[in-house]
Amino acid sequence: MRNRYxxxxxKTPLYIILLxxxxxxxxxxxxxxxxISLKDTASWPQSFGFGRLAxxxxxxxLDIDIRPDGKGLPYGSGTVSQGKAIYAAKCALCHxxxxxxGPFNPLVTKTDTASSSKEPGKEKTIGNYWPYATTxxxxxxxxxxxxxxxSLTPDExxxxxxxxxxxxxxxxxxxxxxxxxxxxxxxPARALFVPDDRSGGTEIK
Amino acid sequence: xxxxxxxxxxxxxxxxxxxxxxxxxxxxxxVMQRAVTxxxxxxxxxxxxxxxxxxxxxxxxxxxxxxKKPSDxxxxxxxxxxxxxxxxxxxxxxxHHGGVPAIDPEKYELLIHGMVKKPMVxxxxxxxxxxxxxxxxxxxxxxxxxxxxxxxxxxxxxGLTSQSEWTGxxxxxxxxxxxxxxxxxxxxxEGSDAAVMTRSIPLQKGWEDTMLAYAQNGEAIRPExxxxxxxxxxxxxxxxCVKWIRRIEISDQPFMxxxxxxxxxEAIGGGKIRQFSFVMDARSIITYPAYxxxxxxxxxxxxxxxxxxxxxxxxxxxxxxxxxxxxxxxLQGPVLDKAHTGFRYLWxxxxxxxAIMSRAVDETGYVQPTLxxxxxxxxxxxxxxxxxxxxxxIIKRDGRVLFRPEAKK
Numbered sequence: 001m002r003n004r005y006x007x008x009x010x011k012t013p014l015y016i017i018l019l020x021x022x023x024x025x026x027x028x029x030x031x032x033x034x035x036i037s038l039k040d041t042a043s044w045p046q047s048f049g050f051g052r053l054a055x056x057x058x059x060x061x062l063d064i065d066i067r068p069d070g071k072g073l074p075y076g077s078g079t080v081s082q083g084k085a086i087y088a089a090k091c092a093l094c095h096x097x098x099x100x101x102g103p104f105n106p107l108v109t110k111t112d113t114a115s116s117s118k119e120p121g122k123e124k125t126i127g128n129y130w131p132y133a134t135t136x137x138x139x140x141x142x143x144x145x146x147x148x149x150x151s152l153t154p155d156e157x158x159x160x161x162x163x164x165x166x167x168x169x170x171x172x173x174x175x176x177x178x179x180x181x182x183x184x185x186x187x188p189a190r191a192l193f194v195p196d197d198r199s200g201g202t203e204i205k
Numbered sequence: 206x207x208x209x210x211x212x213x214x215x216x217x218x219x220x221x222x223x224x225x226x227x228x229x230x231x232x233x234x235x236v237m238q239r240a241v242t243x244x245x246x247x248x249x250x251x252x253x254x255x256x257x258x259x260x261x262x263x264x265x266x267x268x269x270x271x272x273k274k275p276s277d278x279x280x281x282x283x284x285x286x287x288x289x290x291x292x293x294x295x296x297x298x299x300x301h302h303g304g305v306p307a308i309d310p311e312k313y314e315l316l317i318h319g320m321v322k323k324p325m326v327x328x329x330x331x332x333x334x335x336x337x338x339x340x341x342x343x344x345x346x347x348x349x350x351x352x353x354x355x356x357x358x359x360x361x362x363x364g365l366t367s368q369s370e371w372t373g374x375x376x377x378x379x380x381x382x383x384x385x386x387x388x389x390x391x392x393x394x395e396g397s398d399a400a401v402m403t404r405s406i407p408l409q410k411g412w413e414d415t416m417l418a419y420a421q422n423g424e425a426i427r428p429e430x431x432x433x434x435x436x437x438x439x440x441x442x443x444x445x446c447v448k449w450i451r452r453i454e455i456s457d458q459p460f461m462x463x464x465x466x467x468x469x470x471e472a473i474g475g476g477k478i479r480q481f482s483f484v485m486d487a488r489s490i491i492t493y494p495a496y497x498x499x500x501x502x503x504x505x506x507x508x509x510x511x512x513x514x515x516x517x518x519x520x521x522x523x524x525x526x527x528x529x530x531x532x533x534x535x536l537q538g539p540v541l542d543k544a545h546t547g548f549r550y551l552w553x554x555x556x557x558x559x560a561i562m563s564r565a566v567d568e569t570g571y572v573q574p575t576l577x578x579x580x581x582x583x584x585x586x587x588x589x590x591x592x593x594x595x596x597x598x599i600i601k602r603d604g605r606v607l608f609r610p611e612a613k614k
Contacts, residue, residue, distance in 0.1 A: 047382055050334045051327040058326055059318050062452050065393055065403060068461045124467065132461045139463040142401040143303065149399050193470070196482035200515040200569030204582045
């Protein structure tokens, strides 16, 4: 299960995981702060029957997440210039006129993206630290503006995404963002991310 | 005087502002008479006054000033003021991204959908009907380090860790109920706060030991801790333990949310950024002696807590001579898996300036590193997430206890 924390699908079949969990729990004394394990479920009914089936309406009203492959992106589109106007009206107050001044998180890089990427951590902006462009849509849509979250339309979010990507030198000024184009955007920081390889033991990482 | 007469006498005295006259010593050494009110005599001799009758909710003694230390984004547990290993619920640290939401438990619903046989909605009372579990464990924010000046208390250095007994239903029980697709590998957990906070979590952790908790230390979870329900992932960074949870989506890939890309990732040198660093490595802190409380020459019992997200603490070592030699501290049982563990060490301080420190060793053999070891391993970084260095207290000759800042910034 080497790939459990990367974006590679883990191919270990479920029954093996269940088996491993089962074996690991055998013979443990009760007083060790362990949870009930799957071994206890042998006598359980197949289903307890608590809760109800979710309707597609239940799911659609809550399922707002956007995956890196674009799954979840709604219909709509936006341009850099539209985004610039919306940014000035709804975001500049907290993130600065050009996205660098604050008072809250800087959104725009102050350096040219390629060179600043070599020193990650110095400046954590969309231009040199964000590995996926889809995250921008997802986050702005769910959490911004900070004081009126969830108030933006899909067109507004696409426009703001286009504007911020352009301000960070990632797309050019004629870019149009929609469900097809956004997942195609290549983020310079993507190559810097590595999965956690700490695993206890004597090595300090 | 029988009880009845006593009460009558008290009632009779009740209206008087001055209950007695006492002798007090002034700062000039003169003995003076001072009138004290009935309230004051009552507190100075509790045997002379009937106390309040049994009440509905207990209170903390007015003499105890236990307080979290809030900033705009978090609030820290006063580790130096606590005893044992359980954090009183109202002093549990807080970290949230869009404030504390107010959720009506009658309207609360949890949706589980995605790669499942039966997408389902559970009300709070549904969740409480499933087989339940309780477990004592710590929760720690992975951004739990401050080290920029001498005047720092344990609360300020690493007060973003707290311990509770959590009660709830195992996520595996719910996974079983909805029929998770065996090809699934990750799930998304989403909160219903104003940040609609999301994290992707490897499905295996969900099957292994993740709990969907609705109670903390014997009562419903507090609003600041996720009322009415949250995830608790034993040993994993607090941010993955999504509070106010409203939705779980089963998937075959991570979602790359803002909190697992822009935040909760750390530069580790060589131009690399570490992602999905879930487990909290072993750590310890001496909570007594500690800033701001001075000590006196003589016998001192060093006390503190140690914990590891990878299992049990097997040893805590103490140095009272600035790291030149180390001895084992006594561990206070029960030593629980992925839980704060108390330690103590009896020491005779001769009054010379020195530095005292503790380091934790967990069951994987991991030894809590020094700041230099961590910084060397991470390309010179002296902060950021998952920063768990050995913490030294300088004991000055006059008894003052100061934190020793080692980070460059």
